[in-house]
Structures are given as C-alpha cells and as structure tokens.
Amino acid sequence: MKIACVGGGPAGLYFSILMKGVAPSHDVTVYERNPAGSTYGWGVTYSESLLRSLHATDPESARAILDSSVRWDRWDYFRGPRTMSDPEGGEGFGIGRQRLLDLLAERARGLGVRIAYEREIADERELADADLVVAGDGAGSRMRERHAVHFGTEVGVGRNSYVWLGSARAFDSFVFSFEETEHGWIWCYGYPYSPDRSTCVVECAPETWKGLGFDRAREADTLVRLEKIFAGMLDGHPLLGQGDAQGSARWLNFRTVSNRTWRRGNLVLAGDAAHTTHYSIGAGTTLALRDAALLAAALLQGPPLPVALARYERQARSAVRSAQRSARYSSQWYENLPRYTDLPLPQMVLLSKLRGYRLVHHLPPKLCYFTHQAAANTVGRIPRAMRRKAARPIS
Template sequence: MKIVCIGGGPGGLYFAISMKRRDPAHDITVIDHHPLGSTYGWGVVYWDDLLDILYRNDPDSAHAVRTRSVLWQEQAIHLRDSDTAYFGGYGFSMGRAALLEVLSRRASDLGVDVQHGREVLDLSDFGDVDLIVAADGANSRVRQRDSHRFGTSVTLGENRYIWLGTDKVFTRFTFAFEHTSAGWIWFHAYPSVAETISTCIVECQPRTWCGLGFDSQDNRGNLRVLEEIFARPLDGHSLISSTRGEFARWNRFPEVTNTSWYHDNVVLLGDAAHTTHFTIGSGTRLAIVDAVVLAQVLYEHAEIADALDDYDAQRRAALRPIQACARTSMAWFEHADRYLDRSAVQFAYAMAARHGMQMPWQYQQHLLTQVPPVRKVRRAIDSAHRWWRAARRGERAMAPPSPLRPPAPIRSDPPIR
C-alpha cells in the first residue's frame, strides 16, 4: 500500500511506525512542513496506560520514549500566598521535541520516508496514493479544503491561554492560582526536560486578560507581568516564550469535531479529527491511540474503504464521551472564580469533582490524603504500583521485537484523567 501522511507530529509518525510494524512492504511517506528539529510547544504529559499501549505496539520506540521521559509524583494546587492542597498519583512527561526526535528516528529506521520543510498546498500530487492521512493538527489544511464533507465544527472556548516554558524545575504536576486587581489567573505546570525545563500553561478569563493589558502589550511586556504575578510559585525563575524562533501567542482553545473522519481515501487523525481541552491532558495520547487503531483496521481489512469505515465508527464513538468530559472541564475552568473563595483543600476537591458527582466518602478520603504521613504512604503505594506495571509490560527487561511479527490489536481507550 502506498501511503502519504501529511503532518509530522506524534500521531502521524506513530501511524507510520505502526503500519511498518504490521507490514514492512508498505510505501509510507511522512511530510512535515516544519524544518528538521523544530517544533512548537514544550512538553507532553501521559500516564501508565499509554506506556502499556506503546510497549505492546512497538517496544523499541516505547523504550526510547520512557528513557527520555520524566517521572512526576503528586499534584499540588497552590492558592493565594501559602494555601496548598494535594492530589495523589503520578505521571510521566517529556519534551515535545524529544518525542518527535524518537518517533522520527524510529520511523526512518523502519523505512519510512520522513520529509521535513515541505509544504503541501493541495492533494493533486498524490493521485497514485492509496491512502492520505491528515495528521496536520487542529488547523488542518487538508481537512479545511473539504470541511463540508467531513462535517467540521470548530467552537472556541472563552478563556485565554498561552503555552510557555520555564527554567523552574517542577517535580510535581502543579497548579498555581493568583489573584490580581483584574481577577484570577493561574498556570498548569509540569516537568518537560529533566532538571532543565518545565512546561507552563497560563490561563485566565477574558476580563482578566483585558484588565491586565495582555490584549495590548507586546510579548516581552506580557512575560514581565506574568513573572511578577507568579514570582512566588516560580521561585523567581523566568518564563520562556520563544520556540521555533517565534513568540508564543495568547489563544482561545478550539474544540474540533467532525461528523465523519474520512472522505474517499483521505482520513483524519489526531487533532485534525478531534481536540480535547488541555486540562484533561489527553491530546498526544489520543492521537497515538488513533494511529494504532487505524493501522490495525488497515491490517485486518482487505479493502481500504471497509477499514476506514471501521476506524471511523470505533474512534468517533470512543471520542464522544472524552470530548464531552473535556468540554465540561473547559467550562469549569471558565468559571473557576466561583470556587476560588474557598480554602485550597475545598477548591481542589471541587476541581476533582468537575467531571461528575462524587460519593460523600470521597471528600473524607480527599481530606485524609492531605495529611503528610498519609501522603507518604500513598506515594509508596504508587511507587509499588508503578514498578508492577513496568514489570508487567516488560519495561524492566525489554527484548527487541521481530520487525516482521505484527503487534497485538489494541482497541481500548485510556481512561479520562
């Protein structure tokens, strides 16, 4: 099969890897309009469930991803000057540039033609291609040219956000909420590059954004104001705006949905097909699951049309509740000021309950897990659980797989976080 994948992000690259793992005879080209080594954004976050999928599908790239990742434990919610609450659990994160480097190298090693710095303006050059995979992001040009056929809808969130880096090294997934004369503003931060760089996503309501002058200041002015506001949680460290030689810009989150994920021989994957708000941390994970499922149905079906129909049915059904959850989370943060008059512990519980009803005993459990000795015990339990998951998937002693043996089918979605 001759395949062209437009978009060199994690979803597009991992689809190419997954197809080659199932049949090395496929002729696959990945076209990325960014130059080699450039990327936008800072870090991506994921959990054990994604590592389970990666190790089942392609242990080589999974091992490289895990090796380049940072482990973080607990989540901290800082409110005002010194009020802090905690969630248990752990997760992993890594720099987006490192992730793309790992996946690009693995794809090339498997025989994928990865092309950088090439712009695709239309699809007329691909008349002899069996399948075109549009993995070119939320603003997909491939999707936009036939948006009426895909049934595309894009709805913008109310809050403004900006994706930044910082040289403050966070060891936990951290939320910090600060009150200003114009209203509340907060960030979500997590480590990206071990002992070097963290990701820091700043978010606020529109009236706060305007009241602080972010609609009229230049980039350096924005950073100075944000560094002053967050001086305490950043411990005086700097915020970093520039990636790919460009300054980060304030945005409103675009929720992308489509009534069909394919048309003729063009199929959507990752953010081109769907977006989920960054407060549930699932974008990269869902793109990779899309990639695995699409590769698997193409392996199972003799006809491409049947495979695309199966993929469309599976993934759109799976994404419906996840996007609903993300929509709820986005709306909760758009009205977070309703809850910010509470203590940090009460506010953190409201944040945890934003996806739905909680049982009465869960609040008591939440209170208990704020006690330092209980938190220490929970961290020990999490460490044991993490060790068990790693041993079960073969992370501790990985044997190189046969490149000719197709991986086991993977259809399940990771749970919503």
C-alpha cells in the same frame, strides 16, 4: 500499500512506524510542511496507561520515550499564600514535544519510512498515486478544510485566553497556581518535561487578560508580569516565551474541533485534524497516538479499504467522545473559576479534580463537595466482602 501521511506530528509518525513495522513492503512517506526540529510548544504529558499501550504496539519506541521522560507522583496547589500537596493525584509523565517527535522520526526512518520536511501538501490530488492518505496535519488541517462540508467540520472557540510558556524551573510535581489580581483571577498549570525545563500554561478570563494589559504588551513585558504574579510557584526562576521578545505573546483561545465523519474516499483524518480536546485534561498526544494504533489495527485486519476506515472511525470515535465530553466540562469549570474560589483550598482542589463530571457544574459548590464526601464515606463503611460481592458481574 502506498501510504502518504500529511503532517509529521505524533499521529502521522506513529502510524507510519506501526504500518512499516508490521509490513516492511508498505511504501510509506510522511510529509511535514515545517523544517525538522521546528515544532511549537514545550512539553507534553501522558499517563502510565498510554505507556502500556505503546509497549504493546511498538516496544522499541515505547522504551525510547520512557527513557527521555520525567515522572511525577504528586500534585501541588498554590492559591495566594495557601498551599497544599495531593499525593493521591496520580502518576504522570512529561516529555519535550520536540524530543518526542525526534524519537518517533528516528524510529520511523530506521524502519524505512521516508520523511519529507518543508513539503507542504494542501490537496490530496498531489498524492494521486497513494492508496491511502492520512491527514494528521493538526487542528487547522488544510487537507480537512478543502472538504469541510463533507467532513461536517465544526469549530468551537473557548472564552478564556491562554498562552503556552516554558520555565527554567524543573518542577518535581504537577503544579497548579491560582492567583487573584486587581482585574480578576489568573491561573497556571505547570509540569516538568526534562531535567531542567517545565511547561507552564497560563489562562484567564478575557476581562482579566485586557485588564492586566496583556492585549497590548510585548512578550518580554508579559513574562515579567507573569513572573511576579506566579512568584510563589516559580521560586525565582524565569518564564520562557516562544516568540520575539519585542513582539506580542502568543495568547490564544482554545479551538475545539469535531467532525461528522473522518473519512472521504482514501483520505482519512487522525489526531487534531479529526478532534481536539481542551488542554486542561492533557489528552491530545494520547488520543493522537491512539488514533494511529487503531487505524493501523483496522487496516491490518484486511481489505477492503472502505471497510477498514469505517472500522477505525467507529473505534476511535468511541474513545474520543468521552474525552471531548470531559474536556468540555473541564474548560467550563475554569471559565467559571470564581464560582469556586471562596471555598477553602482543599474543597476547591477536590472539585477541580471532579470538573470533568456534569454534576459539578449544576450543584452549588459547597453542596457538591459535601455530597461527594458523604458518598465517599458511605462507600468506605461498606464491608469489604459486600463490596467484592457487589462488584461481581451478573450471570
């Protein structure tokens, strides 16, 4: 096959690796509109389950990714002067986004994939000789937008404002900090992605964002103010911006992208072009790599192409559907944060961990907490033998 991947992100690069690795005769080119090494963002997160999947599909790239990652097994929470540590938060991994893309690009080129940087493709007719065109050109995909009516594209815009920043402090855990200001609550998620750097995502309600002057502040002034607000979490280390310090910080409102269908002829969507999930569940990179693996597997099962693409969409949609539902509830939890801030910190933390479930949003917070605890205690009292019996499948 002659394959064109539009977009040099995780989905396009990993798909090219899998296709070229299994069938070297495939002619695969990745087109990326930006220069090499100019990606946005700081670091991305992933779980051990993704790492196992990567090892199963391409062990060489999985080993390279792990070798360039940092790991944590603890979650720390700050709320004003109160702090708590949760050693049961689960294990996680972080890697610099640019480092991840460099590793994938190096692996792809080693297999014979061509990567064309600074090459904008806005119309699949520019790739008329390709048997398959994979649009992995991000949430604002130009390839998708040309056929938005066909794809049934819908974009939902979140209420809260957020900004991606870096920190010169390398956290040794995943960190949450919730701080109350004179204009309302503001919070930060932080996680390491290298031995000397971390990602910090700051979020707040629009009235807090305006009240603190972030709608008109230069990036340099924004960073100084945020460093004071999150001084406990940062422990004297500076925040790092992405833009011109004299310009404004890159505050955004999250855009949830969904599509009625992911395919049109020989054009198929993958990664953020097909779907996005709110950053608070940290699933974007995982889903992009999973899309790539499912698309490659569907194609390798054999022609015809329309059948393979339908198979891919059906399987990938199943994984994305539950992630988007959890992400929707998660973003709603943060949009309604004041509902939970009067709780003792341990109770608030527990409900934050349950935020991906619908029931949390409908029960009064204290009732939800005590209902969960009662259920957990009841299950804990069931004898082990009875639990094993209850877990057996019904024949």
